[in-house]
Amino acid sequence: MQRRISLIPQPQQLTAADGDLDLRLLSAIAADPELHALGWLLSDQLNRGTGLRLPVVQGTAEGPAGGRVLRLALAGERPADFTTAAEAYRLDVAPDGVDLTAAHPAGIARGIATLRQLLPADSLREAPAAEPVVPLVSIVDEPRLRWRGVMLDVARHFQPKDFVLKMIDRAWLHRLNVVHLHLTDDQGWRFEVPTRPRLTEIGSWRAATKIGHARSDDGYEPTPHGGFFSVSDLREIASYARERHVMIVPEINLPGHARAVLAAYPELGAGQDKPVCPTFGVFEEVLEPTQAALDFALEAYTAIGEVFDGPFVHIGGDEVPMTQWESSPVARALMEREGMADVHGVQAWFTRVFCEHLAAMGKRVIGWDEILDGGAPPEAAVQVWRTQAYVEKALEAGHEVLVSPQTHVYFDHYESDDPREPLRIHGLTPIEKVAAWDPAPPGIDESRILGVQAQLWSEYLPNPRDVEYAAFPRLAVLAEVAWTNVAVREADPVLERLPAHLERLHAMGIGYRPLEGPKPWQEGGTGRYHRFDWEFTEPEAA
Structure with a gap:
């Protein structure tokens, strides 16, 4: 039968x-x-x-x-x-x-x-x-879209190598073809650059971590947190993914989100002497536009580009405050020398040099949508994270686009409005919202859409168990959104097939979120993982 x-x-x-x-x-x-x-x-x-x-x-x-x-x-x-x-x-x-x-x-x-x-x-x-x-x-x-990915943030909270390998396997099972590793941020530098030992000696750990939400008054846990991947670890990750035809896209996020870099090498900034950041948010410390800072960045990109043989390297570029550059004599001299109209040109200068360097290595740059603000080379791909409106802005500027709006694919947002849900940054992305989404609706030139990608930012996902709960089963549903044509999806809705798929997730030992809500041991409770809601307004496209 x-x-x-x-x-x-x-x-x-x-x-x-x-x-x-x-x-x-x-x-x-x-x-x-x-x-x-x-x-x-x-x-x-x-x-x-x-x-x-x-x-x-x-x-x-x-x-x-x-x-x-x-x-x-x-x-x-x-x-x-x-x-x-x-x-x-x-x-x-x-x-x-x-x-x-x-x-x-x-x-x-x-x-x-x-x-x-x-x-x-x-x-x-x-x-x-x-x-x-x-x-x-x-x-x-045959897949609908070329790029079908998931980003794992190993910077805010370090995720061990064996878990990265498991996520590659899980991506493969769902016919995803990209695992994006967010390797650097204010809270930690997560890979070895042999010529820059202070990155791992100092930049890879922090002395304390914020308890609860960054906006709460819950204080700090004074326990060191850290970790990094050695060059051999990275080579193992690269080989493991290559066997499964999964592309690793490494990200070194510069010139902002640089506190861990500047804790190790303060001379690359404006002289701040601050430790690796123990809390979460956006901070003013950025790389100064000096030759020394540029040399450092290119050295880091070379190191990561030599390990991972995929065509893309992610340069980050999001949430770069301009305050430091506005008062910097070094930035002002660069603006005068290069004829920049405003301080946004400083970030564009970094982006252009990063692109040129990586292109010489046979790599293609991708960056968050802020690289559009001061202008980016046309060959750079743009990962749109703010709203769908930025997809249109990037396409109008001539870029290929990776569609990743926080409204639909930021899986560090709340899974439901259930008060039992564990701590998240903000937002609401139930599984039904993911299942109903079309990343390339009518009117969009689908040939210039690279694909879609989910993000697992780890400010409030401190260990693999928390990542699994945030990711699954939403990531399985997104895999269908990325792979399957809309007509096929509508004829056999993914939510009707999901209960049977949960048996697979259970067999794999994945601590997924049940469809009816969290199990008692998955709830936020009243301690450090308690739900924290605050009014959040999505940004408007400029």
């Missing part, structure tokens, strides 16, 4: 037949030579969750003794990297075996993610707990 197939994100075309295929009847994974690494990755996943171990053999083989196989094959003209065509695939599960074909290895990686969801939910556990049985089905699939 045909059973309901519930996948998230929903494929563009899915045709189910009666019956199932027991993968134990197969003799091997037959893979083209270029796909052997993915074949063994799939073999490992099957073995972990079901106990089935299929060897990987050459794609032309029929398997031992001519048996049935799970075939991974490349077919057709190879599309360019980082295109929707590169992630297209066809998956056929029939009584005589499984065929997964694509024109690019990235498409095979997406098809494997779908195949893993076709297995019982318990197959996603870390030890054999399910039978390796999948329904008979034919799927033809």
Whole structure:
């Protein structure tokens, strides 16, 4: 009997037949030579969750003794990297075996993610707990948008390497293709630059952390907090993501949000001698527009760009106060020398030099939408975080746009208006709001929309447990918004498939938020995680 197939994100075309295929009847994974690494990755996943171990053999083989196989094959003209065509695939599960074909290895990686969801939910556990049985089905699939990402803020609260690897796996399962690492901020510098040891000796930890909300009067917890990724850690993260065809986008946020940098190297600012910031918000300390500060920034971008081989490096550029530059003789001299109309030109100067340097490394810059304010090179991509109106502003300025408005994809906002919800920065982003959103509505040139991305800012997400509650299941729903065409989404609403998907999240050990609200141990309570509401007004586009 045909059973309901519930996948998230929903494929563009899915045709189910009666019956199932027991993968134990197969003799091997037959893979083209270029796909052997993915074949063994799939073999490992099957073995972990079901106990089935299929060897990987050459794609032309029929398997031992001519048996049935799970075939991974490349077919057709190879599309360019980082295109929707590169992630297209066809998956056929029939009584005589499984065929997964694509024109690019990235498409095979997406098809494997779908195949893993076709297995019982318990197959996603870390030890054999399910039978390796999948329904008979034919799927033809391709993503709607090129960039489908999630940002993990490891700066405000450091998140350990093993959790980063888990988030890469979870992105892969949901056919997301980008994990953006926010590596630097006022509250900590989170990666090793061997030529700048004070960044990790001083800039990677703070002596205390604000209790409760930054606007509250709850005081400070005088316990040191910190951590950083070594160069070897970063290389491991890069390799782990590359195996799954997930792109890591590293972010070094400059010239603002620089308190951790200036705690380590105060000479790069205006002479302030302040420690790594123990609380959250926007602070006046920025890099001075000196050659020394510029050399430092380019050194840091070089270090991170050499580890991660993806085409994008994020330069940040958000919330840069102009107060320090308005009174700075160094900034005033630069403005006169460069003929700048106002102090916004100072940030544009940093942005331009960052872009030129990274372009020489074969990288493309992406920055938050404030880089528009003083003008940004046309080749820079813009990540819009304020409102949808800035999408139009960025498009009018000739940029490609990553759509990330805080109104819909900032998952550090409250999940509901339930007073039991744990502490968040502000806002309200229930799962229904995410499910109903269209990031590229009619009237927007979809060809210039890079894609969408969720943000997990960690001011109030101090550990992996809190990140998981904020992320899931909203991130699963956003994966569908990014992948699946609107007509397909409307025909089979994601919220109707979500209860079955929660079984997968549970099997993976993810501490997700239940649809009915937080469990008692997930509630904010009356202590440091208590809900704190204040009046918040969304910014208007300039």
